[in-house]
Amino acid sequence: MFLSLSIVCSCFSGTRKGNDKDFVTSLPRTMMELSITQPDDWHLHLRDGDLLEGVIPHSAKHFGRAIVMPNLKPPITTTAAALAYRESILKALPKDSSFTPLMTLYLTDMTSPDEIKRAKKSGAVYGVKLYPAGATTNSQDGVTDLFGKCFPVLEEMVEQELPLLVHGEVTNPNVDIFDREKVYIETILEPLVQKLPQLKIVMEHITTMDAVKFVMSCKEGSVGATVTPQHLILNRNALFQGGLQPHNYCLPVLKREIHRQAIVSAVTSGSKRFFLGTDSAPHEKRKKECACGCAGIFNAPVALSVYAKVFEEAGALNKLEAFTSFNGSDFYGLPRNKSKLTLKKAPWKVPELLSFPFGDIVPMFAGETLEWEVSLN
DSSP: OOOOOOEEETTEEEOOOSOOHHHHHTSOGGGOEEEEEOOOEEEEOOOSHHHHHHHHHHHHHHOSEEEEOOOOSSOOOSHHHHHHHHHHHHHHSOTTOOOEEEEEEEOOTTOOHHHHHHHHHHSSEEEEEEOBTTSSTTOTTSBSOHHHHSHHHHHHHHHHTOOEEEOOOOOOTTSOGGGHHHHHIIIIIHHHHHHOTTSOEEEOSOOSHHHHHHHHHSOTTTEEEEEOHHHHHOOGGGGTTTSOOGGGOOSSOOOOHHHHHHHHHHHTTTOTTEEEOOOBOOOOHHHHSSTTOOOOBBOTTTHHHHHHHHHHHTTOGGGHHIIIIIHHHHHHTOOOOOOEEEEEEEEEEOOSOEEETTEEEOBTTTTOEEEEEEEEO
16 A cells, blocks of 8 residues: 655654544644655646746646646647647756656547547557637637547547546537536536447546536546646635636636535545646736736646645545545556655745746736645655
8 A cells, every 4th residue: 555645743753544634733833744746737738938938847846747738829739749849848847857748639620540549659648638619728729529520539549548638618608607517517528428438538627516426427447537726725706806816717717615615525535536637827917917818827836735725624634645646647547656745834925926038927826825835855
């Protein structure tokens, strides 16, 4: 069995099992440490060009690997493009970094089964991302008819053992934006699981109790879900408190408190079906604070601190390591990381801005004080 959690202070060093809530709160707050296997990020936007060079150190600092989203301009629709993008990422990494990008293809109505074969053969592509056309940033080239135009590709993905990574929202303008995930499950995902039960599916950045129920209803190991920091700690009130808050705007949009609580319960239960995926999505400040602001939250610098806070408040710190470091790699059939990092219970202030030659980026919880600090072992 793996060592799930170490809690250390000046007078104690050991492993705890079961509910840690009473034990944790009895320890000196400034001395507490958690040693965990280095996590991976199973849903990450790195962008390209100057933006890639600016943001990648923040992910590479904390995560060993990441599933990199393909919604660039133009999108990464071919294996050749994925390999070229991978090289750009590797060149942008800090010199001493061991971070590994795991590439994906952007599914379109025109994707061919042969492209899926090439992707698998490359050894660099680990999934195919399904964006319903118009659902989110740079999704205009996405799928318009999954069952009518993409089914042969899905069948080939089963043969090649490549998972389908799903942005699970309908784009019908007649469907309320807060109901789009629920309707997508009912009209697309449930029929898909029935038609192709062998297809591995990741429901990305889930936001509702409906998504939790769907994932839990499927066979373990066949359908999993990534969960973001923002959907664990914020509800839709965060979009409007004190005025319109563009830096809390993401897609899928934040939901009611009852949905947030359902997701927290799911991930802190110890279920293997849920795993870390930050959906860190950087945009320049000027593109967030404008008449038509971009969707996306840049959370890479704070993600692990937020996850630790959520698990601590749920009395489930002993289950944090599995969520951050084991469940995702197990689902993808990849070895777990060997390196460790430490989360220390020590307050630190998130910068108000991250400034780059191309402009400024506002991180999640900018200017606020967080309780958990990350350091590498």
